[in-house]
Amino acid sequence: MCVVISSTLGLHGQVSPRVSNDRLVNAAAEPQNWLTYSGTYFSQRYSPLDQISLSNVKNLEQKWVYQAQVFGNWQATPLVVDGVMYVTQRPNDVVALDAKTGRVFWIYKYIPPSDHQACCGANNRGLAMLGETLFLATLDAHLVAIHAKTGRPLWNVQVADYRLSYSMTLAPLIVKDKVIVGGGGGDRGIRGFIAAYDVQTGKEAWRFYTVPGPGELGHETWEACPSSSSRSTTSPAYCDPEAWKHGGGSIWLTGSYDPALNLTYWGVGNVWPDYNPTQRPGDNLYTESVVALDADTGRLRWHFQFTPNGRYDYDSVQIPVLADLNLSGTVARVMLWANRNGFFYVLDRATGRFISGRPFVKVNWASDLDERGRPIQTPQPPGSPTWPGNQGGTNWYSPSYSPRTGFFYVTAWEDYATIFAGVPVPYREGQSAAGGANRTYVPVPGAPTVPGLRRGPINNWTEAAAKGAVKALDPLTGQEKWKFVMTDVSDSGILTTAADLLFTGGREGYFQALDAKTGAALWRANLGGQIVNGPITYQVDGKQYVATIAGHSLVAFALRE
């Protein structure tokens, strides 16, 4: 069901945005636009715009606000194409606004069924665009193509059956003539996948299951149940011989693409059930991994698993950041990955070979990585805290890489631990069960813990429960070059610019600009609502804007005249 509300077009500029494959491949050459979820295919979230600089950033003023009508964590990143901004709002609306004034051209409303099973709220992280068509992935696992000028739907296909607990919350990715999405629902025992659809017709072109089936490479890592195991779900030795069928491996964040290698990279979510490794022995590929797929066929070229036989819900659902680094005199085509499991990795993105890895937060679930990057796991005794905790050293929110400073920037949670306890859980279709329990470790029994999702205006858990920090890492050594510590944790993405500015938000509702070289705080706006998206920057009529979402307000800033 859908409703379209349209209004007459404004006067300024000629408004007929059309995105071509060339423009997407060369997105870095048009920094006035934001053409795809992560800005460019390499997902560095770095902008060449420098009108806003270290010296004038204190003169930023709010230019406009757009308020959504449905309250809740607003995790979307907008697109900006030739002066028109396209953003999704809860639950599955698409809004087209004038990027200069925030006034609305049209709203398309896709109404998902109220019994959709997205685990963590009616999130939608944004859109993809090709030609004059926008693409929306919905909470009930549909993919909808929408005409960008009129807001009218063009086609709508079912990607998966939402009654089997599939949902989609990610922004799709365009690669050539295909739009790529993935299946979410990893806390409910789905079998994850990445799928590509023809942009014109919506016909499925290929599907890659993140949990391989019998006969498929990697299936042997879902090992047969040992003879000592039990079939009884009340026994601690319970083992599920069909664990792979509901093994998790969800996809809920947009991947990256290297046009020269024609590889598309996707971070894969937690194994199911999240906390009980005994019932699914083996490495459980390709959960908690990155996979590199041939963009034309969806066939797996390589994989790298960050956390084998997971027991901590360490979804590897982070943005694969691609960069070309000078390593020992040669240009290395790398992938930079600060993983939820607390390690920062550098991988060769052509082959998946492990180059380096070291912790970027306190880690005690593993003592080290071996020479292939495989963790030497050291599970903690029952009742003892594990660092990092369940939400990870970092999570889904976008990191950034600045080719100017050479630093990789990540939003990290520090001093954050969880006490995990795995218990057997039988698979039941549609259920939500992680196979165990966890509680955030706090030093005082009964003290408040960090809220998992939305927080209110009062922080009563304090730094004792966890704190947030923006960290600048040297990708060659993994060393921390600086960190900007916050009181509360943050689920905000990061944007860097050619002016050596870094923009980020946080749960406290401050939208702040830091010096990307040193971490010094230069400017902030107190927006009074949780910022859980990645800020973007764009330019219209010669003026640079920075936009973020706080609470239910999408706010754009530019320099005071």
Add this chain to the structure above:
Amino acid sequence: MKVQRHVAFSWGILVLLILGRPLLAQAARNQPVQYAEADIAYGARLYASQCSMCHGPNGDSIATVDLRSGRFRNATTDQQLNGVITSGIPGTVMPAFKLDGAELAGIVAYLRNMSTFDARGVPVGDRDRGRAVFEGKGGCTKCHRVDGLGAGLAPDLGNIGSLRTAAVLQTSVLDPTSGMMPINRPVRAMTRDGRVINGRRLNEDTYTVQLVDDQGRLVSLQKGDLREYTILTTSSMPPYQGKLTAGEVADLVAYLLSLKGA
């Protein structure tokens, strides 16, 4: 004779049923419902695995929702709670949960008993005697306030029974420093012009802190304006270990648990 007694017993039941029903119904309204220990324990495990990811271990991790308070915006009766859990709340983050009857009964039993659940091993005495300790021998009103009685130097305890479990309350009385909630840690701030403010936090963020000072005043400070800002880890409250008898502590815990606010 057995038969006669049996008949008398039956008549007695019948009389009770006819005359006593209104009395029983009234009693049911006045008496709290008793939940089976086994249900509460089962519910606690289910809560930990299904609910605490969003609601937190204390039931207060979602802004505006406090499960331990016993007051729910969308339900009053157990039946209504069942409905909320199995249908979710459309338009919010609360999803529908597929649970069988025993699981639901367990979760609801646990929700109704969250604040006393860890009371095993924690003696809970007489609430009225506990009030006498609070206002008398304990001297608590020198710093704490309940329903307007007492000083406002330490946290107001008017609804502390909704916020803390029995075990946490007992620790707070016997050894306040180890039981002190991090938000209540004493804070010492010095401004650039040398003014010292002592108090405890109400709220804090990266750039500012909101305190109630030792005069009970609300103070908001910009951290950038401070020369010093220290959070102490020792409580100003004296420990009562050895100063109150075990019975007095148990009574005090009962009284504090009874303070559920307006």
